[in-house]
Amino acid sequence: MVIEPSANSLSPGKRPPALTRTRLCPPLLLWQMMYRPLEFLVDVGRQHDVVRLGWMGAPFYLVTQPELVKQMLGDTRRFLKGTIFKKLQMVLGKGLVTLDGQAWIDARRRIQQAFRPGLMPRQQAIVIRHTRELIERLQKSSSLEAVDLDTMTTELMLRIALELLFGASPDLIDLEETRHAVDECNDYARYRIWSMTPERWNTPRKRRFVAALDVLEAIVARVIAQRRSESKAERAERCDVLSLLFEAGFEGVELRDHVMTMFVAGHETTAGSVAFLLGLLARHPQVQQRLYEEIEPSPEWTVPLQAVPVTEAVWKETLRLYPSVPILDRLAAREVQLGEYAIPAGANLIWSPYVMHRKYCPDAERFDPGRFLGESTPTGGWFIPFGEGPRMCIGKSLADMEGLTISALLTRAFEITPADGADMTVRPMITLRPSNGFAARLQPRQTPASIRARPSATSIK
Numbered sequence: 001m002v003i004e005p006s007a008n009s010l011s012p013g014k015r016p017p018a019l020t021r022t023r024l025c026p027p028l029l030l031w032q033m034m035y036r037p038l039e040f041l042v043d044v045g046r047q048h049d050v051v052r053l054g055w056m057g058a059p060f061y062l063v064t065q066p067e068l069v070k071q072m073l074g075d076t077r078r079f080l081k082g083t084i085f086k087k088l089q090m091v092l093g094k095g096l097v098t099l100d101g102q103a104w105i106d107a108r109r110r111i112q113q114a115f116r117p118g119l120m121p122r123q124q125a126i127v128i129r130h131t132r133e134l135i136e137r138l139q140k141s142s143s144l145e146a147v148d149l150d151t152m153t154t155e156l157m158l159r160i161a162l163e164l165l166f167g168a169s170p171d172l173i174d175l176e177e178t179r180h181a182v183d184e185c186n187d188y189a190r191y192r193i194w195s196m197t198p199e200r201w202n203t204p205r206k207r208r209f210v211a212a213l214d215v216l217e218a219i220v221a222r223v224i225a226q227r228r229s230e231s232k233a234e235r236a237e238r239c240d241v242l243s244l245l246f247e248a249g250f251e252g253v254e255l256r257d258h259v260m261t262m263f264v265a266g267h268e269t270t271a272g273s274v275a276f277l278l279g280l281l282a283r284h285p286q287v288q289q290r291l292y293e294e295i296e297p298s299p300e301w302t303v304p305l306q307a308v309p310v311t312e313a314v315w316k317e318t319l320r321l322y323p324s325v326p327i328l329d330r331l332a333a334r335e336v337q338l339g340e341y342a343i344p345a346g347a348n349l350i351w352s353p354y355v356m357h358r359k360y361c362p363d364a365e366r367f368d369p370g371r372f373l374g375e376s377t378p379t380g381g382w383f384i385p386f387g388e389g390p391r392m393c394i395g396k397s398l399a400d401m402e403g404l405t406i407s408a409l410l411t412r413a414f415e416i417t418p419a420d421g422a423d424m425t426v427r428p429m430i431t432l433r434p435s436n437g438f439a440a441r442l443q444p445r446q447t448p449a450s451i452r453a454r455p456s457a458t459s460i461k
């Protein structure tokens, strides 16, 4: 990647405003980004469409105006993946999430085939089977015991991702060890983005990261080894991500990077989102009842997704409040005009679904799935949990199907109540995860007939 250095020869547009007062002081800024990035960016983003947050090697900005974000995400030649993604390479390597240019175009074209609509019923069957197995395990354990929702959904999504993306069995990994390893890597990558300490320092945090990465490397190696000897016909029949990567001739580090990327991106995001959704349902019993009434009549719950508007509205409202990837960025490859602003080459531009979902949504902190029902669906282009433009999430349809299917099956089987009564708080890592996992009680439901005899719950609209 070549950046044309011309920071002092800006085009006719005006410079974006800069943060004022002590806020611009680099250590303070880094502290904000390290310890309270979401609150800080929401606060600043509410006041500005484009604002210069600071200067660290090159200027970096926050862009919140939907049209400008759209313009930036639509132009993959002028706006490349930024510093956040460069740091992510320490875990993901150069996979679909972090690549730019022709290498990204080629890989996206190949891998896209594993997400074509025709494969959805087969993929949903995998999701349903694993969720049913989870439900059986939960029903056998004591219903009074509190469950950690984040642990539960992460282990479920690990099982699903392994089979659905790579045709691998969950026996291949230790679920708990894997969960911790992903968490450790996620946390360290975020720390490195904003830390001023040199990367070469061998701190305890770094040693934990290296050990965690070793765990993930070993998993990726086992996943690849298990399938390497398959015939062409077997790969064509499966048509999962790993088959396509083999058929495309990816080998060595390239293959490792693609598998690692899909493994991490393919389970963590959805796991967090479903945990948030269940946590919200536990705290909003009327919404939970409304969702239950929608899905209860169907004994073999499957898509069509359009037939479950309430479930879909709850899923979208969850992604609005807790978008899995809350803070992302781009790097200006050359001097560019963004709306009325001149952005110098090499600038880093942060965009944040978390900020946009709060800045433009009325009464933004309130959980209200009614926003996504009927004609009240938000307009204005600010709802972008999966991004926008050519680099929009490749797994969007899959994630939607997984989120709806798992939420529906679990809500059909259990009444979910909070076990700790605490507020829902978040850990802003690279992905957004619940703090302390959200403890909940999953009480097996009464028989459907007796439920049907109950008076209907209040509408959520």
Ligand code: HEM
Binding pocket: 073, 096, 097, 098, 108, 165, 261, 262, 265, 266, 267, 269, 270, 273, 319, 323, 324, 325, 328, 329, 384, 385, 386, 387, 388, 390, 391, 392, 393, 394, 395, 396, 398, 399
């Ligand atoms: C609720 C679930 C998910 C959310 C909210 C989400 C969000 C996102 C976002 C915002 C991006 C855009 C990044 C950018 O433009 O810089 C993205 C990209 C990506 N996502 Fe997801 N994601 C989810 C689930 C998944 C799943 C299930 C997979 C894979 C099975 C996946 C794989 C990817 C990949 C590979 C990219 C990079 C695409 C490219 O640059 O061509 N994601 N995701």
